[in-house]
Amino acid sequence: MTEFFQTLVSGLSLGSIYALIALGYTMVYGIAKMLNFAHGDIIMVGAYAVITTVMISEAIPGIVAVVISVIVCVVLGVTIEFFAYRPLRKAPSLTVLITAIGVSYLLQNLALLIFGSEQKSFKLDFFDMIKPIYIGKVYINGITFLTLVVTVIIMIALTLFINKTRLGKAMRAVSEDKEAAELMGINVNRTITLTFAIGSALAAVASIFYGGAYTYIRPTTGSMPGIKAFTAAVFGGIGSIPGAMLGGILLGVIEKFAENAISQWSNAIVFVVLVIVLVVKPTGLLGKKINEKV
Amino acid sequence: MRMLAVNNINVYYGKIHAIKDVSFEVKSGEIVALIGANGAGKSTILKTISGLLRSKTGSISFNNELITHTEAHKLIAKGMAHVPEGRRIFLQMTVMENLDMGAYIRKDNYKKDIESVFQRFPRLQERKNQIAGTLSGGEQQMLAMGRALMGKPSLLMLDEPSMGLAPILVDQIFGIIKELHESGTTILLVEQNAEKALAIADRAYVLESGKVAVSGTGKELAASDKIKKAYLGG
Ligand SMILES: Nc1ncnc2c1ncn2[C@@H]1O[C@H](COP(=O)(O)OP(=O)(O)OP(=O)(O)O)[C@@H](O)[C@H]1O
Numbered sequence: 001m002t003e004f005f006q007t008l009v010s011g012l013s014l015g016s017i018y019a020l021i022a023l024g025y026t027m028v029y030g031i032a033k034m035l036n037f038a039h040g041d042i043i044m045v046g047a048y049a050v051i052t053t054v055m056i057s058e059a060i061p062g063i064v065a066v067v068i069s070v071i072v073c074v075v076l077g078v079t080i081e082f083f084a085y086r087p088l089r090k091a092p093s094l095t096v097l098i099t100a101i102g103v104s105y106l107l108q109n110l111a112l113l114i115f116g117s118e119q120k121s122f123k124l125d126f127f128d129m130i131k132p133i134y135i136g137k138v139y140i141n142g143i144t145f146l147t148l149v150v151t152v153i154i155m156i157a158l159t160l161f162i163n164k165t166r167l168g169k170a171m172r173a174v175s176e177d178k179e180a181a182e183l184m185g186i187n188v189n190r191t192i193t194l195t196f197a198i199g200s201a202l203a204a205v206a207s208i209f210y211g212g213a214y215t216y217i218r219p220t221t222g223s224m225p226g227i228k229a230f231t232a233a234v235f236g237g238i239g240s241i242p243g244a245m246l247g248g249i250l251l252g253v254i255e256k257f258a259e260n261a262i263s264q265w266s267n268a269i270v271f272v273v274l275v276i277v278l279v280v281k282p283t284g285l286l287g288k289k290i291n292e293k294v
Numbered sequence: 295m296r297m298l299a300v301n302n303i304n305v306y307y308g309k310i311h312a313i314k315d316v317s318f319e320v321k322s323g324e325i326v327a328l329i330g331a332n333g334a335g336k337s338t339i340l341k342t343i344s345g346l347l348r349s350k351t352g353s354i355s356f357n358n359e360l361i362t363h364t365e366a367h368k369l370i371a372k373g374m375a376h377v378p379e380g381r382r383i384f385l386q387m388t389v390m391e392n393l394d395m396g397a398y399i400r401k402d403n404y405k406k407d408i409e410s411v412f413q414r415f416p417r418l419q420e421r422k423n424q425i426a427g428t429l430s431g432g433e434q435q436m437l438a439m440g441r442a443l444m445g446k447p448s449l450l451m452l453d454e455p456s457m458g459l460a461p462i463l464v465d466q467i468f469g470i471i472k473e474l475h476e477s478g479t480t481i482l483l484v485e486q487n488a489e490k491a492l493a494i495a496d497r498a499y500v501l502e503s504g505k506v507a508v509s510g511t512g513k514e515l516a517a518s519d520k521i522k523k524a525y526l527g528g
């Protein structure tokens with residue numbers, strides 16, 4: 001039983017990371033109707049931003065490095081949207097997809113050029129400050145605990161933002177109908193920028209937890225969590241915010257249990273589950289199909 | 295006074311030349327109807343006025359201000375509202391949230407205006423917390439009009455408000471258009487239902503394949519044999 005809960009905790013923690021990244025995919029998809037395949041690489045950039053900051057001076061507190069990483073990712077995400085995606089707003093989706101893959105390679109290669117191919121250790125001072133806790137015999141280390149708490153807070157805040165605030169409602173309006181939103185006086189371009197900014201900030205936060213859990217990063221670090229989180233977003237229903245949260249968490253839990261059972265097959269099991277869900281419910285767990293009345 | 299002046303516009307969809315040298319105007323306090331067959335270009339004209347499409351030539355001015363290149367989202371603050379074809383309400387939002395979106399640009403307290411929308415459309419009040427996608431077609435049209443009124447427009451552009459509605463509802467919608475007009479709103483009305491549109495319009499323009507074919511007062515056009523044959527089924 002202890003082992004079950006131990007696996008559950010590490011699954012929830014991994015799933016939280018996937019969920020944070022999946023939110024970026026799903027929000028951008030919901031609003032700009034595009035798959036931003038460079039989103040995973042934002043995580044990598046966020047992680048390098050952290051270790052670069054800490055490398056400059058040991059005296060810089062970890063939390064400052066986190067803030068810098070968030071700023072770097074937001075600026076990067078918004079810049080990518082402005083230069084790479086905005087000119088393609090009316091282009092066929094395949095063109096946009098190929099551009100996104102191009103941006104992803106560009107980021108990876110830039111990182112390779114600047115930081116080299118060898119892995120770098122990822123550590124922040126506050127990881128050790130939080131004491132591990134025991135619930136019964138279940139052990140929860142500092143970074144896992146932090147991941148869970150911060151993710152829950154972010155999810156609640158994001159849900160309130162989307163549902164209750166004026167800007168959040170504007171985002172929902174844009175995701176439903178850009179022209180109608182424009183007619184309401186909503187600046188659609190600015191709303192899309194905001195979405196990229198939020199998604200990138202969440203990716204930066206995810207990079208801290210991912211780096212904390214795996215302790216090493218390299219230029220391709222963003223690929224695997226990126227693909228998993230994308231899977232999670234599709235799993236939960238792409239475009240749906242609660243779907244991304246649920247999909248991410250379930251995916252993390254399934255992956256950890258699968259790893260426990262037959263370790264080398266865990267990724268395969270994850271994707272088999274995805275395929276089954278999509279066959280049974282093509283819109284994903286919480287995805288909606290809208291019936292339009294004419 | 296001239297409220298809206300459309301001057302020699304030409305609009306294209308790629309290579310399709312949808313609007314050809316169209317000019318017309320709407321004076322303050324008028325109801326002006328644009329009528330014409332399917333594909334004549336009525337919706338394209340409205341979208342061009344509200345900045346969703348661009349004309350290759352000419353100019354559009356609103357209250358003596360050039361808006362030819364103004365971004366669509368800036369027009370509502372200038373007093374223009376466009377209820378698009380097919381209503382285009384936010385189907386996943388509640389009735390109330392749709393009205394909130396109509397008041398998106400407003401910084402003042404607009405509670406009173408919500409009340410007056412509910413007075414005009416009591417059905418909406420009963421359903422204020424219902425998801426808009428579950429409303430009937432007529433209710434959706436009411437919501438689309440109510441949402442537009444939240445911006446307190448001086449010019450209300452309506453694209454086929456009677457589309458797909460039962461005759462009683464059509465009468466009701468036309469009644470409301472009249473009321474809005476009487477309370478001081480200038481109206482540009484696009485309609486397939488030429489008979490009803492001409493009956494309430496001060497003036498009308500008849501579009502044929504992207505061009506203004508005929509124009510005149512509502513009465514004149516309703517009496518013209520040519521118009522009767524082509525649009526009034528007689
Ligand atoms: N998005 C588009 N792409 C290409 N052509 C279009 C597009 N929208 C409209 N058209 C064409 O432009 C012309 C005018 O269309 P428009 O929708 O303005 O007509 P309408 O008078 O509003 O017709 P209806 O009464 O059916 O609504 C038509 O020939 C139509 O096929």
Ligand SMILES: [Mg+2]
Pocket residue numbers: 336337338379453
């Ligand atoms: Mg039309």
